[in-house]
Amino acid sequence: MTQETDMKYWLSLIFALALTTGGAVAQATEHKSKPPTKISFTDELPTSGNLVLGVYENSTSGRFADVINDNSDTGLSYAIKAAKFKGKKMTTQVITAPKGSGYDQILLVGLGKNDNSNTTLDWQNIGGNAVQAAIKAFKSAPTMAFDTPKDITANIAYGAKLGSYYFDKYYTDAKRHKHQPSITIVTADAKAASDFYQAELDPVANAVWYTRDVSNEPANIIYPQSFVAYWQELFDDMDNIKITVFDEKDMLKKGMGAIYGVGQGSKRPPRMMIVEYRGGDKGEAPVMLVGKGITFDTGGISIKGSDNMWNMKFDMSGAASTIGSIYALAGRGAKVNAIGIAALAENMPGGNAQRPGDVVTSMSGKTIQIRSTDAEGRLVLADAVYYGDVTYNPALLVDLATLTGSAARALGKDYGALFTRHEELTNDFVEMGKKTGDQVWPLPLNDNHFKAIENEVADVMNSGPTAPGASAGAAFIGAFVRESTPWVHLDIAGVGWNSKATPMKASPGSTSFGVQLMNGYIKKHFEK
Known part of the structure; x- marks a missing residue:
């Protein structure tokens, strides 16, 4: 050790010993832990606000996309094509919602190919990525719609819950808080997806x-x-x-x-x-x-x-x-x-x-x-x-x-x-x-x-x-x-x-x- 390094070492040691041998134990300000994000499932699309929508690769259709298209005179399909959004796995893009849809903005979430090639981990990552993109775009996680089978939807929900985790409890500035108290997922078979999710995935x-x-x-x-x-x-x-x-x-x-x-x-x-x-x-x-x-x-x-x-x-x-x-x-x-x-x-x-x-x-x-x-x-x-x-x-x-x-x-x-x-x-x-x-x-x-x-x-x-x-x-x-x-x-x-x-x-x-x-x-x- 150099003399300077040696001095720093002994000062740090003396300081550490002082902390452990005397004086009151330092305590942080009390902060109550935030509960985990709650996931709920429904089969009904919201009628206003922002929306997260899952889109398969090279597709502008689907159960929920078709409803929005009907309400907007195929405006959603046009908007997806105009934005050149291909639906590739793990991609996202915000578009202005078409007139007649009732929404302000729509976050498109790429689901990849509709050919069973995605693994369970892929679906979980898609869910987490979607939530984080939504929080970045909208400062919150709006309702998310996915036209996927119950087990896939449940794993998307699992990923969304974990993807929404932020350790922000010690921030005193509310603008820095990103914790989501709840997330709603729209899917065709909401009860089956919810039952599977609650039994197998939410406890984990x-x-x-x-x-x-x-x-x-x-x-x-x-x-x-x-x-x-x-x-x-x-x-x-x-x-x-x-x-x-x-x-x-x-x-x-x-x-x-x-x-x-x-x-x-x-x-x-x-x-x-x-x-x-x-x-x-x-x-x-x-x-x-x-x-x-x-x-x-x-x-x-x-x-x-x-x-x-x-x-x-x-x-x-x-x-x-x-x-x-x-x-x-x-x-x-x-x-x-x-x-x-x-x-x-x-x-x-x-x-x-x-x-x-x-x-x-x-x-x-x-x-x-x-x-x-x-x-x-x-x-x-x-x-x-x-x-x-x-x-x-x-x-x-x-x-x-x-x-x-x-x-x-x-x-x-x-x-x-x-x-x-x-x-x-x-x-x-x-x-x-x-x-x-x-x-x-x-x-x-x-x-x-x-x-x-x-x-x-x-x-x-x-x-x-x-x-x-x-x-x-x-x-x-x-x-x-x-x-x-x-x-x-x-x-x-x-x-x-x-x-x-x-x-x-x-x-x-x-x-x-x-x-x-x-x-x-x-x-x-x-x-x-």
């Missing part, structure tokens, strides 16, 4: 919405205990749910030295939240999801640089997606047993924080030398996956974690990294990722990675091996899962948040990565 959309909300909140609002309270309130009126919460005293009694050690440097103590959903047969082995929940990560004594530390509020994305996935299953009434564990801690450099070189004992009995306090996610997961594995004997154990920069650098914003000892699971996860948009890509995990984490002082070390960082991190977690248990590790460090908009995520921030993937995977492979 709500889970994604709440997962994004809790992840986007600042760390002075969401910390281990408030994370627990947030989800407890949401699960309160759901059937077949049991919630257990371990506090720091429970962790000490159970010998959970790994997660306790991470949280001991913060004034906000660690928590482990276990949510059991019992929708399957009694005694049937559950699917288990375990999520890394570092509600803020300073790096601890191995403190991070300050440039991008602000986004370490997203280091609990794995825990948010884990509990969000259980919320989706419970909302659908899925015929499966599933358990979610959120391993929650705030990694701070307080006076009681653990140090590099310390040795802790995990619940499994294995000892861990702390090489870096900034490799804390694998520590909280060590106790969580072990507890879940030996307590519930799961049919499948999946952990989700924003674990390593190595995975993010390898795969960027396109894929989550998948690691497993059970290669037969890989293809199914990859395929489901393609269908849901939560795409994953396999990275290697072998005996050398497990050997690399062995330590001369303790059984294993949490950082510092010569093996690739992402693989070593996966091996560390795998060391606390029985080899007989089917296990998948998803490193979502590169995909847990994104500053860019997508058709189904207009707001920068949380991607809720994993909720749609796990909902789809469990539905296909475990539900009856």
Whole structure:
């Protein structure tokens, strides 16, 4: 370090220590969360205002287009041709509504070819893109009309709901607000589309919405205990749910030295939240999801640089997606047993924080030398996956974690990294990722990675091996899962948040990565 850099480092460390060892905890202004957008269906076109209209490629006709044409003496067909709108998938264009139609403006939304070539994900993206284009053009999402079958219409609605998500609750200027309280969709078979949507898709959309909300909140609002309270309130009126919460005293009694050690440097103590959903047969082995929940990560004594530390509020994305996935299953009434564990801690450099070189004992009995306090996610997961594995004997154990920069650098914003000892699971996860948009890509995990984490002082070390960082991190977690248990590790460090908009995520921030993937995977492979 240069003298100037050295001074900046120590000043930042002193400042961080001051925040954690004295004074009142900073609190943000109270802001009530906005409820998810509500979707309603009708078979009647509105008679005035603005309208969003789905148009197939190279077509000016359709159930609703024909009604507008009749009212405007074929004015709509003429306007579409004059605008040279071809209806290609994911294209949009605003036109002045023809005289006699009763509307002011019409947003044309391209549906692509009417030949069943669109995937379910395509239809969802079309819905999200349509809403975002409407908000941009009209400052709101007017009624949307689509002449499509019920299941397609329902998936357009699903995309529209997620595409309308904006984390704008802290804006004091009302002009910046883009949240849509409701969206109406016109379709021929409104009841059938609504029934399908409400049963299968809206519960998942709500889970994604709440997962994004809790992840986007600042760390002075969401910390281990408030994370627990947030989800407890949401699960309160759901059937077949049991919630257990371990506090720091429970962790000490159970010998959970790994997660306790991470949280001991913060004034906000660690928590482990276990949510059991019992929708399957009694005694049937559950699917288990375990999520890394570092509600803020300073790096601890191995403190991070300050440039991008602000986004370490997203280091609990794995825990948010884990509990969000259980919320989706419970909302659908899925015929499966599933358990979610959120391993929650705030990694701070307080006076009681653990140090590099310390040795802790995990619940499994294995000892861990702390090489870096900034490799804390694998520590909280060590106790969580072990507890879940030996307590519930799961049919499948999946952990989700924003674990390593190595995975993010390898795969960027396109894929989550998948690691497993059970290669037969890989293809199914990859395929489901393609269908849901939560795409994953396999990275290697072998005996050398497990050997690399062995330590001369303790059984294993949490950082510092010569093996690739992402693989070593996966091996560390795998060391606390029985080899007989089917296990998948998803490193979502590169995909847990994104500053860019997508058709189904207009707001920068949380991607809720994993909720749609796990909902789809469990539905296909475990539900009856």
